[in-house]
Amino acid sequence: MNTPAPHPGARRSTGSAVRIGALVPLTRPGWTEAGRHLLAGLELAVTETNGTGGNGGRPLELVVRDTAADPRRATAAVDELAGLGVAALAGEYHSVVARAAATRADATGLPFLCSSAVLDALTDRPAESVARLPPPQSHGWRTYADFVLGAGHTRIAVAAEPSAYWESGTRILREHLAPHGTTVTRLDARALTPAAVCDELAADGATALLLLTGFPDPAVPLVRSVRRDRRLAGLLIGAPAGQPEFTEWAALLGDDGAGVPFLRYLPERFGPLGARVGAALRERLAEPPSFVAFEGYDTVTVLAAMLRAHGPDRARLAASWPHTAVDGTRGRIRFSRTPGTGVWQWTRPPVQVVDRDPAAPGRFRVLHAAG
Known part of the structure:
Protein backbone atom coordinates (compact mmCIF):
# COMPACT_ATOMS: atom_id res chain seq x y z
CA MET A 1 0.00 0.00 0.00
CA PRO A 136 -29.06 0.09 12.47
CA GLN A 137 -30.25 -2.44 9.91
CA SER A 138 -33.87 -1.51 10.61
CA HIS A 139 -33.25 2.09 9.50
CA GLY A 140 -31.22 1.30 6.40
CA TRP A 141 -33.44 -1.54 5.22
CA ARG A 142 -36.62 0.47 5.76
CA THR A 143 -35.10 3.11 3.52
CA TYR A 144 -34.47 0.38 0.97
CA ALA A 145 -38.06 -0.89 1.34
CA ASP A 146 -39.34 2.64 0.70
CA PHE A 147 -37.35 2.69 -2.54
CA VAL A 148 -38.77 -0.67 -3.67
CA LEU A 149 -42.28 0.46 -2.78
CA GLY A 150 -41.84 3.74 -4.64
CA ALA A 151 -40.73 1.80 -7.71
CA GLY A 152 -44.13 0.10 -7.74
CA HIS A 153 -43.24 -3.41 -6.61
CA THR A 154 -45.97 -5.25 -4.66
CA ARG A 155 -44.78 -8.86 -5.08
CA ILE A 156 -41.25 -9.31 -3.79
CA ALA A 157 -39.18 -12.46 -3.34
CA VAL A 158 -36.07 -12.74 -1.21
CA ALA A 159 -33.46 -15.40 -1.87
CA ALA A 160 -32.10 -15.82 1.65
CA GLU A 161 -29.59 -17.96 3.49
CA PRO A 162 -30.01 -18.89 7.16
CA SER A 163 -28.34 -16.39 9.49
CA ALA A 164 -29.40 -13.88 12.11
CA TYR A 165 -28.52 -11.04 9.72
CA TRP A 166 -30.54 -12.28 6.74
CA GLU A 167 -33.47 -13.34 8.92
CA SER A 168 -33.53 -9.90 10.52
CA GLY A 169 -33.49 -8.30 7.06
CA THR A 170 -36.40 -10.42 5.87
CA ARG A 171 -38.43 -9.50 8.96
CA ILE A 172 -37.73 -5.77 8.54
CA LEU A 173 -38.84 -5.86 4.91
CA ARG A 174 -42.03 -7.77 5.69
CA GLU A 175 -43.03 -5.57 8.62
CA HIS A 176 -42.40 -2.36 6.68
CA LEU A 177 -44.03 -3.43 3.42
CA ALA A 178 -47.03 -5.43 4.65
CA PRO A 179 -49.14 -2.37 5.62
CA HIS A 180 -48.83 -1.23 1.98
CA GLY A 181 -50.20 -4.52 0.61
CA THR A 182 -46.81 -5.78 -0.54
CA THR A 183 -46.01 -9.48 -0.12
CA VAL A 184 -42.52 -10.79 0.64
CA THR A 185 -41.91 -14.45 -0.23
CA ARG A 186 -38.79 -16.17 1.13
CA LEU A 187 -36.88 -18.60 -1.10
CA ASP A 188 -34.19 -20.77 0.49
CA ALA A 189 -31.02 -19.85 -1.38
CA ARG A 190 -29.13 -22.70 0.20
CA ALA A 191 -31.64 -25.48 -0.60
CA LEU A 192 -32.68 -24.30 -4.08
CA THR A 193 -30.45 -24.24 -7.14
CA PRO A 194 -30.37 -20.98 -9.15
CA ALA A 195 -32.53 -22.66 -11.81
CA ALA A 196 -35.05 -23.69 -9.16
CA VAL A 197 -35.13 -20.13 -7.81
CA CYS A 198 -35.97 -18.92 -11.31
CA ASP A 199 -38.80 -21.46 -11.55
CA GLU A 200 -40.21 -20.25 -8.22
CA LEU A 201 -40.00 -16.62 -9.32
CA ALA A 202 -41.81 -17.33 -12.59
CA ALA A 203 -44.57 -19.25 -10.81
CA ASP A 204 -44.99 -16.61 -8.10
CA GLY A 205 -45.20 -13.63 -10.43
CA ALA A 206 -42.71 -11.65 -8.34
CA THR A 207 -41.48 -8.41 -9.89
CA ALA A 208 -38.42 -8.04 -7.65
CA LEU A 209 -35.85 -10.46 -6.23
CA LEU A 210 -33.71 -9.32 -3.31
CA LEU A 211 -30.46 -11.19 -2.67
CA LEU A 212 -30.03 -11.88 1.03
CA THR A 213 -27.07 -14.14 0.45
CA GLY A 214 -23.34 -14.48 0.69
CA PHE A 215 -20.97 -13.28 -2.02
CA PRO A 216 -19.73 -14.50 -4.43
CA ASP A 217 -21.74 -17.68 -3.86
CA PRO A 218 -24.65 -17.99 -4.21
CA ALA A 219 -25.24 -14.36 -5.23
CA VAL A 220 -23.28 -14.44 -8.50
CA PRO A 221 -24.85 -17.66 -9.90
CA LEU A 222 -28.30 -16.37 -8.94
CA VAL A 223 -27.81 -13.10 -10.83
CA ARG A 224 -26.52 -14.91 -13.90
CA SER A 225 -29.44 -17.34 -13.93
CA VAL A 226 -32.08 -14.64 -13.52
CA ARG A 227 -30.54 -12.43 -16.22
CA ARG A 228 -30.59 -15.31 -18.69
CA ASP A 229 -34.15 -16.49 -17.97
CA ARG A 230 -36.53 -14.98 -20.54
CA ARG A 231 -39.48 -15.56 -18.22
CA LEU A 232 -37.95 -13.03 -15.81
CA ALA A 233 -37.27 -10.20 -18.23
CA GLY A 234 -37.81 -6.93 -16.41
CA LEU A 235 -37.44 -8.47 -12.93
CA LEU A 236 -35.66 -6.11 -10.55
CA ILE A 237 -32.69 -7.69 -8.78
CA GLY A 238 -31.70 -5.94 -5.56
CA ALA A 239 -28.94 -6.46 -3.01
CA PRO A 240 -29.61 -4.32 0.07
CA ALA A 241 -26.51 -5.56 1.90
CA GLY A 242 -24.24 -3.75 -0.56
CA GLN A 243 -22.54 -6.50 -2.58
CA PRO A 244 -22.46 -4.46 -5.85
CA GLU A 245 -20.41 -1.71 -4.18
CA PHE A 246 -17.19 -3.64 -4.66
CA THR A 247 -15.10 -4.13 -7.79
CA GLU A 248 -15.21 -7.93 -7.44
CA TRP A 249 -18.95 -7.79 -8.17
CA ALA A 250 -18.36 -5.90 -11.40
CA ALA A 251 -15.41 -8.13 -12.35
CA LEU A 252 -17.42 -11.34 -11.91
CA LEU A 253 -20.73 -10.16 -13.38
CA GLY A 254 -19.88 -7.45 -15.90
CA ASP A 255 -23.01 -5.94 -17.43
CA ASP A 256 -25.18 -8.49 -15.56
CA GLY A 257 -24.19 -6.79 -12.31
CA ALA A 258 -25.47 -3.34 -13.34
CA GLY A 259 -28.88 -2.03 -12.33
CA VAL A 260 -28.85 -3.88 -8.98
CA PRO A 261 -29.83 -1.38 -6.24
CA PHE A 262 -27.98 -1.60 -2.93
CA LEU A 263 -27.48 0.36 0.27
CA ARG A 264 -24.41 2.47 0.92
CA TYR A 265 -23.61 5.01 3.60
CA LEU A 266 -22.21 8.04 1.81
CA PRO A 267 -23.46 11.64 1.55
CA THR A 338 -31.17 4.18 19.79
CA PRO A 339 -33.92 1.86 21.11
CA GLY A 340 -33.39 -1.77 20.22
CA THR A 341 -29.67 -1.58 19.49
CA GLY A 342 -28.07 -1.78 22.96
CA VAL A 343 -25.18 0.44 21.88
CA TRP A 344 -24.24 4.08 21.40
CA GLN A 345 -25.20 5.00 17.85
CA TRP A 346 -24.12 7.72 15.42
CA THR A 347 -27.36 9.63 15.19
CA ARG A 348 -27.42 10.71 11.54
CA PRO A 349 -25.25 8.59 9.21
CA PRO A 350 -26.11 9.15 5.53
CA VAL A 351 -28.10 6.39 3.77
CA GLN A 352 -28.46 5.98 0.01
CA VAL A 353 -29.90 3.44 -2.40
CA VAL A 354 -27.49 3.22 -5.33
CA ASP A 355 -26.86 1.03 -8.37
CA ARG A 356 -24.27 0.62 -11.08
CA ASP A 357 -25.41 2.49 -14.19
CA PRO A 358 -26.29 -0.04 -16.94
CA ALA A 359 -24.93 2.43 -19.50
CA ALA A 360 -21.58 2.58 -17.67
CA PRO A 361 -21.22 -0.10 -14.91
CA GLY A 362 -18.21 1.66 -13.45
CA ARG A 363 -20.41 4.63 -12.54
CA PHE A 364 -22.89 4.71 -9.62
CA ARG A 365 -26.36 6.29 -9.70
CA VAL A 366 -28.08 7.52 -6.54
CA LEU A 367 -31.68 6.31 -6.77
CA HIS A 368 -33.01 7.22 -3.33
CA ALA A 369 -31.76 8.75 -0.08
CA ALA A 370 -33.10 8.78 3.47
CA GLY A 371 -34.93 11.96 4.36
Missing part, protein backbone atom coordinates in the same frame (compact mmCIF):
# COMPACT_ATOMS: atom_id res chain seq x y z
CA ASN A 2 1.14 3.56 -0.67
CA THR A 3 1.82 5.75 2.33
CA PRO A 4 0.51 9.30 1.91
CA ALA A 5 2.91 12.18 2.38
CA PRO A 6 2.76 13.92 5.78
CA HIS A 7 0.59 16.99 6.10
CA PRO A 8 2.34 20.34 5.84
CA GLY A 9 3.63 21.25 9.27
CA ALA A 10 3.40 17.65 10.49
CA ARG A 11 4.90 16.96 13.91
CA ARG A 12 6.76 13.77 14.77
CA SER A 13 5.14 11.59 17.44
CA THR A 14 7.33 10.65 20.38
CA GLY A 15 6.97 8.33 23.33
CA SER A 16 5.37 4.90 23.64
CA ALA A 17 2.52 4.08 21.28
CA VAL A 18 -1.16 4.08 22.16
CA ARG A 19 -2.52 0.86 20.70
CA ILE A 20 -5.89 0.38 18.99
CA GLY A 21 -7.03 -3.13 18.22
CA ALA A 22 -8.61 -3.70 14.80
CA LEU A 23 -10.90 -6.58 13.82
CA VAL A 24 -10.99 -7.07 10.05
CA PRO A 25 -12.07 -9.94 7.74
CA LEU A 26 -8.95 -10.55 5.66
CA THR A 27 -9.34 -14.22 4.67
CA ARG A 28 -12.19 -16.40 3.43
CA PRO A 29 -14.94 -17.07 4.22
CA GLY A 30 -14.86 -13.41 5.25
CA TRP A 31 -15.65 -10.78 2.64
CA THR A 32 -12.01 -10.00 1.98
CA GLU A 33 -12.51 -7.03 -0.34
CA ALA A 34 -14.62 -5.30 2.30
CA GLY A 35 -11.93 -6.13 4.83
CA ARG A 36 -9.23 -4.66 2.62
CA HIS A 37 -11.16 -1.40 2.22
CA LEU A 38 -11.92 -1.22 5.93
CA LEU A 39 -8.26 -1.74 6.82
CA ALA A 40 -7.16 0.89 4.29
CA GLY A 41 -9.39 3.46 5.97
CA LEU A 42 -8.20 2.52 9.45
CA GLU A 43 -4.54 2.65 8.42
CA LEU A 44 -4.84 5.95 6.57
CA ALA A 45 -6.37 7.66 9.60
CA VAL A 46 -3.63 6.27 11.88
CA THR A 47 -0.93 7.49 9.46
CA GLU A 48 -2.45 10.96 9.25
CA THR A 49 -2.97 11.20 13.01
CA ASN A 50 0.67 10.28 13.63
CA GLY A 51 1.74 12.79 10.99
CA THR A 52 0.16 15.57 13.03
CA GLY A 53 1.65 14.59 16.38
CA GLY A 54 -0.30 11.49 17.32
CA ASN A 55 -2.01 11.38 20.70
CA GLY A 56 -0.39 14.10 22.76
CA GLY A 57 2.99 13.24 21.27
CA ARG A 58 2.43 9.48 21.51
CA PRO A 59 1.89 7.68 18.18
CA LEU A 60 -1.11 5.52 17.50
CA GLU A 61 -0.43 1.90 16.65
CA LEU A 62 -2.97 -0.35 14.94
CA VAL A 63 -2.87 -3.99 16.10
CA VAL A 64 -4.78 -5.94 13.43
CA ARG A 65 -6.43 -9.34 13.84
CA ASP A 66 -8.13 -11.25 11.02
CA THR A 67 -11.62 -12.47 11.99
CA ALA A 68 -12.25 -14.44 8.76
CA ALA A 69 -16.00 -13.90 9.44
CA ASP A 70 -15.79 -16.26 12.43
CA PRO A 71 -17.50 -15.11 15.65
CA ARG A 72 -15.39 -17.43 17.81
CA ARG A 73 -12.20 -16.15 16.26
CA ALA A 74 -13.35 -12.58 16.89
CA THR A 75 -14.11 -13.32 20.54
CA ALA A 76 -10.66 -14.82 21.01
CA ALA A 77 -9.12 -11.79 19.30
CA VAL A 78 -10.91 -9.42 21.70
CA ASP A 79 -9.45 -11.31 24.66
CA GLU A 80 -5.98 -11.29 23.11
CA LEU A 81 -6.09 -7.58 22.29
CA ALA A 82 -7.40 -6.71 25.74
CA GLY A 83 -4.44 -8.62 27.19
CA LEU A 84 -2.05 -6.72 24.92
CA GLY A 85 -3.22 -3.47 26.49
CA VAL A 86 -5.04 -1.82 23.60
CA ALA A 87 -6.91 1.31 24.65
CA ALA A 88 -9.86 0.63 22.35
CA LEU A 89 -11.15 -1.70 19.67
CA ALA A 90 -12.18 -0.77 16.11
CA GLY A 91 -13.51 -2.36 12.97
CA GLU A 92 -15.42 -5.45 11.82
CA TYR A 93 -17.69 -5.72 8.82
CA HIS A 94 -19.80 -8.85 9.35
CA SER A 95 -22.74 -8.32 11.70
CA VAL A 96 -22.75 -11.70 13.44
CA VAL A 97 -19.01 -11.36 14.04
CA ALA A 98 -19.35 -7.81 15.33
CA ARG A 99 -22.10 -8.96 17.68
CA ALA A 100 -19.80 -11.56 19.23
CA ALA A 101 -16.97 -9.03 19.49
CA ALA A 102 -19.23 -6.35 21.00
CA THR A 103 -20.57 -8.71 23.64
CA ARG A 104 -17.08 -9.74 24.68
CA ALA A 105 -15.67 -6.21 24.55
CA ASP A 106 -18.41 -4.88 26.80
CA ALA A 107 -17.92 -7.74 29.26
CA THR A 108 -14.23 -6.83 29.55
CA GLY A 109 -14.81 -3.05 29.62
CA LEU A 110 -12.92 -2.52 26.37
CA PRO A 111 -14.29 0.42 24.33
CA PHE A 112 -15.33 -0.80 20.87
CA LEU A 113 -16.32 1.44 17.97
CA CYS A 114 -17.94 -0.81 15.37
CA SER A 115 -17.12 0.44 11.88
CA SER A 116 -19.46 -1.36 9.50
CA ALA A 117 -21.86 -3.93 11.05
CA VAL A 118 -25.55 -2.97 11.12
CA LEU A 119 -27.46 -5.73 12.95
CA ASP A 120 -29.83 -3.89 15.30
CA ALA A 121 -29.22 -5.96 18.42
CA LEU A 122 -25.44 -5.68 18.44
CA THR A 123 -25.63 -6.65 22.11
CA ASP A 124 -28.41 -8.33 24.10
CA ARG A 125 -28.43 -5.64 26.79
CA PRO A 126 -27.41 -1.98 26.93
CA ALA A 127 -23.63 -1.80 26.52
CA GLU A 128 -21.72 1.13 27.96
CA SER A 129 -18.49 0.31 26.14
CA VAL A 130 -19.80 -0.18 22.58
CA ALA A 131 -20.68 2.38 19.90
CA ARG A 132 -21.38 2.11 16.19
CA LEU A 133 -20.99 4.27 13.07
CA PRO A 134 -23.34 2.71 10.45
CA PRO A 135 -27.12 2.96 10.92
CA GLU A 268 -24.76 13.12 -1.67
CA ARG A 269 -21.74 15.42 -1.74
CA PHE A 270 -18.48 15.29 0.18
CA GLY A 271 -17.11 18.29 2.01
CA PRO A 272 -13.39 19.18 1.86
CA LEU A 273 -12.37 16.48 4.37
CA GLY A 274 -14.29 13.73 2.60
CA ALA A 275 -12.94 14.78 -0.80
CA ARG A 276 -9.34 14.83 0.44
CA VAL A 277 -9.64 11.48 2.20
CA GLY A 278 -11.38 9.96 -0.81
CA ALA A 279 -8.44 10.90 -3.01
CA ALA A 280 -5.95 9.48 -0.51
CA LEU A 281 -7.93 6.24 -0.20
CA ARG A 282 -8.09 5.89 -3.97
CA GLU A 283 -4.30 6.17 -4.13
CA ARG A 284 -3.83 3.68 -1.30
CA LEU A 285 -6.28 1.12 -2.73
CA ALA A 286 -5.47 1.72 -6.41
CA GLU A 287 -9.23 1.76 -7.04
CA PRO A 288 -12.25 3.86 -6.02
CA PRO A 289 -12.84 3.59 -2.25
CA SER A 290 -16.07 2.01 -1.04
CA PHE A 291 -18.18 3.43 1.77
CA VAL A 292 -16.49 0.82 4.01
CA ALA A 293 -13.13 2.54 3.55
CA PHE A 294 -14.65 5.84 4.73
CA GLU A 295 -16.17 4.02 7.71
CA GLY A 296 -12.71 2.78 8.65
CA TYR A 297 -11.21 6.24 8.41
CA ASP A 298 -13.98 7.79 10.48
CA THR A 299 -13.60 5.09 13.14
CA VAL A 300 -10.00 6.01 13.90
CA THR A 301 -10.78 9.73 13.58
CA VAL A 302 -13.35 9.39 16.37
CA LEU A 303 -11.14 7.24 18.59
CA ALA A 304 -8.15 9.55 18.10
CA ALA A 305 -10.25 12.54 19.20
CA MET A 306 -11.46 10.65 22.25
CA LEU A 307 -7.92 9.61 23.15
CA ARG A 308 -6.69 13.19 22.89
CA ALA A 309 -9.50 14.36 25.17
CA HIS A 310 -9.49 11.55 27.74
CA GLY A 311 -6.25 9.60 27.41
CA PRO A 312 -5.99 5.83 27.00
CA ASP A 313 -7.94 4.97 30.17
CA ARG A 314 -10.63 2.50 29.08
CA ALA A 315 -13.22 3.50 31.66
CA ARG A 316 -12.96 7.19 30.78
CA LEU A 317 -13.19 6.40 27.07
CA ALA A 318 -16.25 4.20 27.54
CA ALA A 319 -17.97 6.95 29.49
CA SER A 320 -17.30 9.56 26.80
CA TRP A 321 -19.52 8.33 23.92
CA PRO A 322 -22.43 10.72 24.64
CA HIS A 323 -20.02 13.66 24.97
CA THR A 324 -18.13 13.02 21.72
CA ALA A 325 -18.60 15.22 18.64
CA VAL A 326 -16.17 14.82 15.74
CA ASP A 327 -16.13 15.95 12.10
CA GLY A 328 -15.86 12.82 9.96
CA THR A 329 -15.62 12.38 6.22
CA ARG A 330 -19.41 11.96 5.94
CA GLY A 331 -20.66 14.52 8.44
CA ARG A 332 -20.60 15.51 12.09
CA ILE A 333 -20.47 12.38 14.28
CA ARG A 334 -22.32 12.32 17.60
CA PHE A 335 -23.61 9.36 19.58
CA SER A 336 -26.90 8.71 21.34
CA ARG A 337 -28.96 5.74 22.47
